[in-house]
Amino acid sequence: MAVAHSCSCCLQVVLLWAALWPALSLWTVALAATAVPAKLKAAPAPVVAGPVSRVEDARMFQIYYGRSFKVIKNSGDGKSYLLMQNTSKMAAKTKYCTGRIKSFVIPLANFSVDTTASPDLTCLQLLGVLESLKGITSNQVASQCVLQSYTSGNTQLVNRTDAQTLSKFSAEFISNIDEDKGCNFAAYVPLEEDTPLQRAEWIKYLGTFTNSEDRANAVYDAIKRNYLCLSKAAANLSTRFKPIVAWIEYTQGMWTFVKESYALQYVTDAGAEIVDATITNKRFNSSDSEDMDNFHAILCTVDVVIDQTYALEPAEYKLSTFLENINVSHDSCFSFVSNRSIWRFDKRIGASGTLDWYDGAISQPQLVLGDLIEVFFPTGNYTTIYFRNLAKEEGVTEIGPEMCTRSMSAPMEPITLPCQ
Numbered sequence: 001m002a003v004a005h006s007c008s009c010c011l012q013v014v015l016l017w018a019a020l021w022p023a024l025s026l027w028t029v030a031l032a033a034t035a036v037p038a039k040l041k042a043a044p045a046p047v048v049a050g051p052v053s054r055v056e057d058a059r060m061f062q063i064y065y066g067r068s069f070k071v072i073k074n075s076g077d078g079k080s081y082l083l084m085q086n087t088s089k090m091a092a093k094t095k096y097c098t099g100r101i102k103s104f105v106i107p108l109a110n111f112s113v114d115t116t117a118s119p120d121l122t123c124l125q126l127l128g129v130l131e132s133l134k135g136i137t138s139n140q141v142a143s144q145c146v147l148q149s150y151t152s153g154n155t156q157l158v159n160r161t162d163a164q165t166l167s168k169f170s171a172e173f174i175s176n177i178d179e180d181k182g183c184n185f186a187a188y189v190p191l192e193e194d195t196p197l198q199r200a201e202w203i204k205y206l207g208t209f210t211n212s213e214d215r216a217n218a219v220y221d222a223i224k225r226n227y228l229c230l231s232k233a234a235a236n237l238s239t240r241f242k243p244i245v246a247w248i249e250y251t252q253g254m255w256t257f258v259k260e261s262y263a264l265q266y267v268t269d270a271g272a273e274i275v276d277a278t279i280t281n282k283r284f285n286s287s288d289s290e291d292m293d294n295f296h297a298i299l300c301t302v303d304v305v306i307d308q309t310y311a312l313e314p315a316e317y318k319l320s321t322f323l324e325n326i327n328v329s330h331d332s333c334f335s336f337v338s339n340r341s342i343w344r345f346d347k348r349i350g351a352s353g354t355l356d357w358y359d360g361a362i363s364q365p366q367l368v369l370g371d372l373i374e375v376f377f378p379t380g381n382y383t384t385i386y387f388r389n390l391a392k393e394e395g396v397t398e399i400g401p402e403m404c405t406r407s408m409s410a411p412m413e414p415i416t417l418p419c420q
Contacts, residue, residue: 050085050211050213051211051213051214051217052065052213053204053207053208053213053216053217055201055204056201056220056224057195057197057198057201057224058190058193058198058199058201058202058204058205059075059193059194059198060074060075060076060189060190060192060193060198061073061074061075061076061202061205063204063205063208068084068085068087068088068090069082069083069084069085069088069090070082070083070106070208071083072205072208074186074187074189076177076187076189076192077177077180077187077189078100079099079100079101079102079187080100080101080102081101081102081103081104081186082094082096082101082102082103082104083103083104083105083106083208083209084103084104084105084106085105085106085211086105086106086107091105097183102183102184102185102186104170104171104184104186104209105170106208106209106210106211107209107210107211107212108132108170108171108209108210109132109170110132110133110134110135110169110170111132111133111134111135111169111170111171111172111173111209112133112134112135112136112137112158112166112169112171112172112173113133113135113136113137113172113173113188114137114160114172114173114174114175114176114179115136115137115138115139115140115141116137116138116140116160117174117175117176119173119175119188119358119359120188120190120199120202120358120359120360120362120363121133121141121143121146121359122143122359122360122362122363122364122412123202123203123206123363124146124206125143125145125146125406125411125412126203126215126219126363126411126412126413126414127203127206127207127210127212127215127216127219127411128212128215128409128410128411128412129206129210129212130145130146130149130408130409131149131154131408131409132210133146133149133154133155134154134155134156134169135155135156135157135158135165135166135169135172136150136155136156136157136158137157137158137159137160138157138160139157139351140350140351140352140353140354141350141351141354141359142348142349142350142351142354142355142356142358142359142360142399143350143356143359143360143399144350144399144400144401144402144403144404145401145404145406145408145412147350147351147399147400147401147404148401148402148404148408149408150401151401154408160179163181163182166182166184166185167182167183167184169184170184171184171185171186171209172184172185172186173185173186173187173188173206174186174187174188175187175188175189175191177189186209188202188205188206190202190205190362191358191362193262194261194262194265195261195262195265196227196262196265196266196269196365196368196369197223197224197227197365198262199262199362199365200220200223200224200227200362200363200364200365201220202362203216203219203220203363204216204217204220215411219414222414222416223363223364223365223366223414223416225416226366226414226416226417226419227269227365227366227369229419229420230269230366230369230370230373230417230419231269231270231271231369233373233419233420234269234270234271234369234373234376234377235271237271237373237377242271242272242273243271243272243273243303243304243376243377244272244273244274244275244301244302244303244304245267245272245273245274245275245302245303245304245305245306245376246274246275246298246299246302246304246305246306246336247263247264247267247274247306247308248305248306248307248308248309249307249308249309249310250286250307250309250325250326251309251310253285253286253287254283254284254285254286255283255284255286255295255325255326256280256282256283256284257275257279257280257281257282258306258308259280259281266365266368266369266372267372269369270369270372270373270375270376271373271376271377272304272372272376275298275301275302279298282294286325286326286327292327296327296328296334299326299334299336300333300334300335302335302336303335303336303339303341304336304341304343304375304376305336305341305342305343306343306344306345306375306387307322307342307343307344307390308344308345309322309325311346311353312353313353314344314346314349314353314355314396315349315353315395315396317344317346317390318390318393319342319390319391319393322342322390336391337391340389340391340392341375341389341391342389342390342391343375343387343388343389343390344387344388344390345357345361345368345386345387346388346396347384347385347386347387347388347394347396347397348360348385348386348396348397348399349396349397349398349399350398350399351399356386356399357386361386363414364414364415366414366415366416366417367385367386367415367417368385368386370382370385370417371384371385371386371387372387375387
């Protein structure tokens with residue numbers, strides 16, 4: 001009987017715990033929650049107002065988003081840019097201008113660009129924000145629509161040393177960070193990137209200042225997709241031995257092999273091979289016969305030459321100019337001479353000989369890649385945009401404001417080349 005009574009008590013206790021367990025569990029959880037300090041509780045993720053851009057390839061900037069602000073960390077000048085939405089309370093009471101941080105109210109009401117360093121202005125047309133470009137420091141640009149904006153009076157010419165006038169713009173975009181002298185100056189340095197796609201992605205950088213992220217994302221996606229498709233197609237075109245390319249430059253009586261990363265990337269992506277890097281570290285004096293003999297020995301091994309020698313007047317730089325500088329004759333046994341494959345990237349020029357290579361070619365690298373694939377694997381069915389063949393005496397295309405047939409407020413669509 002004692003045993004039975006004991007079991008009965010145990011059973012009652014078990015049933016009581018079973019009945020009370022749900023309530024006790026909830027009470028325990030609630031007690032634990034109140035025991036956690038408020039400062040340790042996870043804060044809700046900020047709700048970002050509007051579209052966002054994520055940096056995929058570029059290495060010189062990053063973008064971070066808050067509820068009513070954005071922050072760009074720019075590796076070009078080591079600064080952080082706080083971009084505050086004009087509808088926010090923050091924009092009305094916050095202003096930063098230090099060696100580490102600057103603030104801007106967005107979308108920019110107007111802006112200017114230091115065009116003396118040949119920046120990429122085509123991005124503004126691709127974004128559809130050209131109408132807000134109110135100042136340029138030089139009218140020597142290679143963009144037909146920027147030239148039209150200038151001639152129509154929408155964009156004014158500003159002295160790059162006139163700090164008072166420049167300060168009236170919401171932002172002044174500069175490429176030379178050593179000239180950062182204003183609170184509204186923002187570094188725009190796509191030329192410091194290593195690859196063509198990294199350079200092109202700077203459209204997202206400009207897009208953050210104008211709340212044009214959706215447009216910037218769409219443009220870059222289209223460009224990147226086309227570029228990668230063309231590169232894959234070029235890889236399939238490669239024969240057993242890839243074409244060997246010498247990308248060279250003549251400066252102050254010296255010939256050198258170009259070692260800029262973006263140029264070498266273009267050659268590789270177009271299915272060719274740059275001349276052996278172990279050779280290209282040398283400089284060759286055109287007045288030294290032994291130097292030139294060594295230089296010619298290397299050139300005897302290449303199939304294609306790309307000459308990026310600076311010319312004050314590109315239209316006057318002809319085959320005879322190149323042959324004289326390199327000290328060879330028309331009937332030379334060099335394969336790039338006999339095969340007529342000597343190229344320059346100065347086919348499109350704007351006012352005063354400004355090259356579109358440093359403007360439109362940055363924004364749309366797929367067009368450059370398409371050119372180079374035709375250069376290395378000629379079909380005769382493709383007309384190059386940026387490269388002209390010196391050996392075939394191809395001339396230049398001069399860009400003028402009359403060539404702009406689009407409204408300044410209308411975005412320009414990127415050109416996608418046929419690719420399978």
